[in-house]
Amino acid sequence: xxxxxxxxxxxxxxxxxxxxxxxxxxxxxxxxxxxxxxxxxxxxxxxxxxxxxxxxxxxxxxxxxxxxxxxxxxxxxxxxxxxxxxxxxxxxxxxxxxxxxxxxxxxxxxxxxxxxxxxxxxxxxxxxxxxxxxxxxxxxxxxxxxxxxxxxxxxxxxxxxxxxxxxxxxxxxxxxxxxxxxxxxxxxxxxxxxxxxxxxxxxxxxxxxxxxxxxxxxxxxxxxxxxxxxxxxxxxxxxxxxxxxxxxxxxxxxxxxxxxxxxxxxxxxxxxxxxxxxxxxxxxxxxxxxxxxxxxxxxxxxxxxxxxxxxxxxxxxxxxxxxxxxxxxxxxxxxxxxxxxxxxxxxxxxxxxxxxxxxxxxxxxxxxxxxxxxxxxxxxxxxxxxxxxxxxxxxxxxxxxxxxxxxxxxxxxxxxxxxxxxxxxxxxxxxxxxxxxxxxxxxxxxxxxxxxxxxxx
Amino acid sequence: xxxxxxxxxxxxxxxxxxxxxxxxxxxxxxxxxxxxxxxxxxxxxxxxxxxxxxxxxxxxxxxxxxxxxxxxxxxxxxxxxxxxxxxxxxxxxxxxxxxxxxxxxxxxxxxxxxxxxxxxxxxxxxxxxxxxxxxxxxxxxxxxxxxxxxxxxxxxxxxxxxxxxxxxxxxxxxxxxxxxxxxxxxxxxxxxxxxxxxxxxxxxxxxxxxxxxxxxxxxxxxxxxxxxxxxxxxxxxxxxxxxxxxxxxxxxxxxxxxxxxxxxxxxxxxxxxxxxxxxxxxxxxxxxxxxxxxxxxxxxxxxxx
Numbered sequence: 001x002x003x004x005x006x007x008x009x010x011x012x013x014x015x016x017x018x019x020x021x022x023x024x025x026x027x028x029x030x031x032x033x034x035x036x037x038x039x040x041x042x043x044x045x046x047x048x049x050x051x052x053x054x055x056x057x058x059x060x061x062x063x064x065x066x067x068x069x070x071x072x073x074x075x076x077x078x079x080x081x082x083x084x085x086x087x088x089x090x091x092x093x094x095x096x097x098x099x100x101x102x103x104x105x106x107x108x109x110x111x112x113x114x115x116x117x118x119x120x121x122x123x124x125x126x127x128x129x130x131x132x133x134x135x136x137x138x139x140x141x142x143x144x145x146x147x148x149x150x151x152x153x154x155x156x157x158x159x160x161x162x163x164x165x166x167x168x169x170x171x172x173x174x175x176x177x178x179x180x181x182x183x184x185x186x187x188x189x190x191x192x193x194x195x196x197x198x199x200x201x202x203x204x205x206x207x208x209x210x211x212x213x214x215x216x217x218x219x220x221x222x223x224x225x226x227x228x229x230x231x232x233x234x235x236x237x238x239x240x241x242x243x244x245x246x247x248x249x250x251x252x253x254x255x256x257x258x259x260x261x262x263x264x265x266x267x268x269x270x271x272x273x274x275x276x277x278x279x280x281x282x283x284x285x286x287x288x289x290x291x292x293x294x295x296x297x298x299x300x301x302x303x304x305x306x307x308x309x310x311x312x313x314x315x316x317x318x319x320x321x322x323x324x325x326x327x328x329x330x331x332x333x334x335x336x337x338x339x340x341x342x343x344x345x346x347x348x349x350x351x352x353x354x355x356x357x358x359x360x361x362x363x364x365x366x367x368x369x370x371x372x373x374x375x376x377x378x379x380x381x382x383x384x385x386x387x388x389x390x391x392x393x394x395x396x397x398x399x400x401x402x403x404x405x406x407x408x409x410x411x412x413x414x415x416x417x418x419x420x421x422x423x424x425x426x427x428x429x430x431x432x433x434x435x436x437x438x439x440x441x442x443x444x445x446x447x448x449x450x451x452x453x454x455x456x457x
Numbered sequence: 458x459x460x461x462x463x464x465x466x467x468x469x470x471x472x473x474x475x476x477x478x479x480x481x482x483x484x485x486x487x488x489x490x491x492x493x494x495x496x497x498x499x500x501x502x503x504x505x506x507x508x509x510x511x512x513x514x515x516x517x518x519x520x521x522x523x524x525x526x527x528x529x530x531x532x533x534x535x536x537x538x539x540x541x542x543x544x545x546x547x548x549x550x551x552x553x554x555x556x557x558x559x560x561x562x563x564x565x566x567x568x569x570x571x572x573x574x575x576x577x578x579x580x581x582x583x584x585x586x587x588x589x590x591x592x593x594x595x596x597x598x599x600x601x602x603x604x605x606x607x608x609x610x611x612x613x614x615x616x617x618x619x620x621x622x623x624x625x626x627x628x629x630x631x632x633x634x635x636x637x638x639x640x641x642x643x644x645x646x647x648x649x650x651x652x653x654x655x656x657x658x659x660x661x662x663x664x665x666x667x668x669x670x671x672x673x674x675x676x677x678x679x680x681x682x683x684x685x686x687x688x689x690x691x692x693x694x695x696x697x698x699x700x701x702x703x704x705x706x707x708x709x710x711x712x713x714x715x716x717x718x719x720x721x722x723x724x725x726x727x728x729x730x731x732x733x734x735x736x737x738x739x740x741x742x743x744x745x746x747x748x749x750x751x752x753x754x755x756x757x758x759x760x761x762x
Contacts, residue, residue, distance in 0.1 A: 015760070103495060103602040105759040112495035122600045131526045143518040144601050172529075195490060 004115065005196055005227035006078040006101070011110035012251075013071045013096050070096040071251040074110070080195075083228045085242035085259050087266050093251040094231050098122065101198050101229065116195025116227070119146050123200070125185035130174035134165060134184050137173055141188045155191045163187035196227045238263055260422075264405070267339045267379045275299075275307040275404050282322065286396040287386070290328055294363070295320035296384050296401040308405045311377055311414050311428065315370040315404065319349075319384055320363065327358045330395075331387045334368055338426055339379035373415055373430035376423070377408035502752050508604050515603045519611035524618055538619035539626050541582075542574040549574075553692045562694045562725040568634055572722055573691040573715040575627045579620040580653045580711060581682045583613035587661025588678045591669050595762040605755050606748065609661045613654060620650070631722060642721040645729065649717040656710040656740045662747030666754050669762050689715055695727065703727065707735030710743070 071093040078084050088094050099105045101112060102120035127144040128137045138159055142152045152159075160169050163183045165176075173181060232238050238245055238259055245262035247255040255265045278295040279285035285292040297318040299305050309315050317334055332349040349366050382404075385397040408428075412418045415430045509516075528534040546567055553559040554566030561569035587609035591598065594608050631637045668674035689711040690697075698706055706712050713736025719726040727733075 099599075099759065100495060103493070104599060106756040107495065107497050109497055112493075114493040114495070116490040118493060120601065126601050127597060129522055129526060131529045132522065136522075136525065140518050140522050143514055144597070144603065149514050149517075 003080040004077050004113075005080040005082075006115075006229065007113040008074055008076050008101075009111045009113075011071055011074040011097070011100065011112060012069060012108050013093075013100060013105070014108040015068045015070055016066050069108075069251050071100075071107075071248075074248075074251070074253060076246060076253060076256060078227055078229065080115070080227055082244060083230065083242045085238035085245035085262075086229060086231045086248060087238050087245055087262065088248035088254075092248045094248055095200075096251075097248065098198060098200060098229075098231050114196055117146065117193075118196045118198065119192045119194030120198040121145070121189050121192075121200060122198075124182055125173075125188075128173055128181070128185065131172055133172055134163075134169040134176070135160070137184065138188055141185070142191070145188070145192055146194060147192060151193070159187045159191050162190060196229070198229045198231075200231050263339065264379060267403075275402060276305050277401055278320075285322075286398045287321070287324075288395050290325045290388065290393075291321055291323050291330065291386050291395045293319070293321050293384055293386065293396050293398055293401070296382065296398070298382070298402050298404045306404070308407055310372075311375075311406050311408045312372045312430075314372045315406075316367045317370070317382060317402070318365060318367040320365045321386060322363050323359045323361050326361045328388045329356070329390070330359050331389060332364075332366060333385050333387065335383040335385065336375075337381045337383070338376075339381070342426060344375065344380070344426055374427060375406055376426050376428040377406050380404055380406060498756060500753070501749060502755075504606075504748055504752055505604065509606060512603050512607060516607045516611055516614075519607060520614045523611065523615040527615065535618070535622055538622045542571065542578040542623050543626070545578075546571040546574050549692050559693050560697070562696060562719070564636075564719070564723050564725050565634055568630055568636070568723065569694075569719070570691065571627055571630055572719050573689075575620070575623045576650065576653045576714050576718050577686065577689065577691055577711065578623060579616050579650075580657045580714070581686070582619070583616045583654070583657035584660050584664070585678055585682060586612040586615065587658065588664035588668055589675055590661070591665045591758060591762060592672070592675065598762055599759050605758060606662070606751060609665045609751075610658060613657045613661055616657075627722070636723060640721070640724060642724070642728075645717060645721045649714050649721065652710060652717070652737060652740055653714045655744050656714070659740060659743030659745075659747040662751045663743070666747075666751045666758075669758050670754070685709075685711065691715060695732075704731040704735050707732035708739045710736040710740035712736055713740075 074093075074097065086094055086097065096105070098120070099122075100107050101114070102118070102122065104120075104122075125137070125141060127141045129140060132140065135156075138156065139149070139152055142155075142159075143149065147155075160166055163169075163186070165180050165183055168176065168180060173184070176184070230238070230241055242259040244257065245259040246253055247262050247266045255262050275298040276296070278297075279293060282292060282294075285294055287293055295318070297305055297320075298307070298309075299316045299318060300309060301314055301316070303316070319332060319334065321332065323330065333346055335346040336344040338344055347368050349368070351366070380403065381400045382402045383397065383399050384401040386395045387393065388395060408414055408416055408423075415428045416423050528537065531537065533540075549570040550567045554561065554570070559566065564572075590609045590612040591605070598605065598608070628637065664674050664678060688709055695703060695706060695712060695716055713733040716726045717729065717733055720728055
């Protein structure tokens with residue numbers, strides 16, 4: 001595809017640190033007080049400084065330690081029809097990029113070319129006024145989002161029907177529930193017709209049933225050629241919605257590629273933890289006077305610490321902890337999450353020889369084994385915790401104490417077999433399938449065998 | 458197998474089409490796509506009046522919204538539009554007309570004051586609203602693009618219905634005093650109303666743009682409007698001034714508006730002349746400089762508001 005819808009070239013945006021007001025720009029008060037000053041030269045000097053600094057926000061300025069480049073040297077292209085995710089940690093420059101592309105704020109340097117009408121959805125219910133009715137807000141919001149009045153007239157009934165709030169469409173939206181408000185706002189957004197759509201992550205909210213409806217509407221229409229830029233710091237929608245993703249951090253592009261790869265790369269870079277974490281000093285280790293966590297380590301079957309594990313191999317999670325006070329019934333446990341923050345499962349330390357036995361003080365090293373062919377490919381984060389009961393108490397709970405990657409294999413002997421496409425789900429067990437072949441079934445002929453008896457009638 | 462594979466693929470891919478297909482109803486993209494270029498601007502930038510025309514429906518809806526919302530949840534609704542100039546007229550009549558025996562060009566003082574207060578109220582409200590318009594529209598300015606010039610413009614236009622209503626009351630008053638007659642001078646009225654609009658917008662552009670950066674403005678505006686009221690021949694006739702000074706006096710554009718209103722409706726006061734010309738010129742200068750200043754600082758609005 002050579003048809004480029006969005007071309008971003010060497011884009012940069014500079015802010016001043018500490019204050020939104022530009023630091024060397026005098027206050028109006030200073031200008032006014034200088035009016036009273038006796039020195040005419042001082043007055044003109046301040047006035048000139050005021051004027052040039054105030055009115056030329058984007059001019060070239062010598063480098064200043066207070067300069068903060070929210071974006072710098074950013075270049076990328078988006079072909080027409082692509083859905084591209086823009087991800088990165090908070091403060092990476094995502095919102096700034098979004099605002100520049102939406103023409104809300106100007107870049108300090110560089111250039112953007114957008115081919116086609118641009119619609120941007122940066123909030124739910126742009127321009128909604130609480131005093132106006134649903135119907136009135138449809139007009140107002142749609143007009144602000146770039147729809148012509150004639151188009152709104154034409155689509156009004158459909159927008160109202162789509163929102164499922166027909167009964168309340170003549171009620172001021174200030175009386176709406178938040179759900180109704182979101183539905184109405186979505187309904188307006190769903191009827192926009194720009195060639196380039198810029199969507200902020202706030203738009204990913206909404207109830208499941210209504211999202212399902214948006215999905216069905218899409219299946220009716222099958223429109224192509226729409227370019228979408230979708231911004232989020234949440235990986236789940238990016239991986240789900242986008243073909244390609246760009247990872248931005250510190251105002252620059254770190255990675256650009258297939259959404260799933262970039263999302264993994266983001267998780268890898270954004271994780272402060274890796275396969276092993278140790279707390280060498282007893283006083284700073286997580287825990288209290290009863291027990292402290294000293295080390296958490298992810299390793300393979302042979303005991304080597306590893307961040308990447310083949311999906312078919314068992315994974316060992318080794319937890320080292322010191323018990324400082326004897327006589328407690330302890331419950332060490334591990335909790336596992338995927339990269340989107342979804343809790344996969346938790347496991348309690350379980351060994352027959354320690355069942356019901358108060359622990360004497362000392363060091364313990366216990367390892368939990370996750371069998372191979374169990375979890376889906378991707379990032380897994382591990383929380384390590386230690387509780388005692390009775391009385392119920394948490395001695396430590398170390399969030400994201402370790403992390404590892406499970407990688408799937410194309411060899412054909414994992415749960416995906418020879419399938420090379422996406423496999424959904426958070427677990428990927430290798431199941432036993434029974435397959436029997438019954439020959440060709442002639443049309444109209446009742447199957448005689450191979451059906452469960454209750455289906456045969 | 459290929460079918461199952463396809464289903465599996467669609468199960469994963471279908472969610473992505475919520476966005477790709479959901480936001481549209483029909484049609485293929487038009488063959489000629491407009492290209493938008495975003496670049497940093499420096500110094501003075503063009504007004505882009507053609508863009509204002511392109512976004513005229515947004516202006517319409519902004520005005521429409523403000524008019525709709527204006528008197529929602531009020532008891533007496535649009536009566537407020539009359540009360541403000543009318544009560545001022547009553548106070549002026551008692552203190553300036555009765556007690557101070559202010560000359561009023563041989564017009565009954567209440568009528569003299571009200572004929573000036575009708576355009577003045579339109580101007581003063583338009584100015585106040587537009588000066589605060591950008592700050593009050595911060596939620597829009599940071600979330601959606603449209604020419605920012607529309608924001609203060611819409612706020613001034615919002616006062617038009619109020620102006621029309623109070624103007625009808627003014628006509629009623631003229632009739633009450635038995636002075637209602639058709640005069641050729643009435644053709645000047647739309648031009649005078651336009652002059653009031655241009656003045657309010659011009660000053661509003663300056664103040665709204667400054668207000669984004671310096672909130673001092675919103676505290677200064679009510680006070681400044683009050684001073685301006687007395688710098689305009691509303692409670693007194695401009696004939697109090699020596700003739701040679703009247704043209705200079707006319708550099709206050711509202712002088713031309715107020716005197717013009719009295720002259721066209723009541724046949725008294727100064728006919729259009731150097732004073733009105735000075736007013737028109739001053740208003741135009743304020744509007745044009747205001748618009749260019751506004752455009753020049755517009756680029757910082759979203760970052761500062």
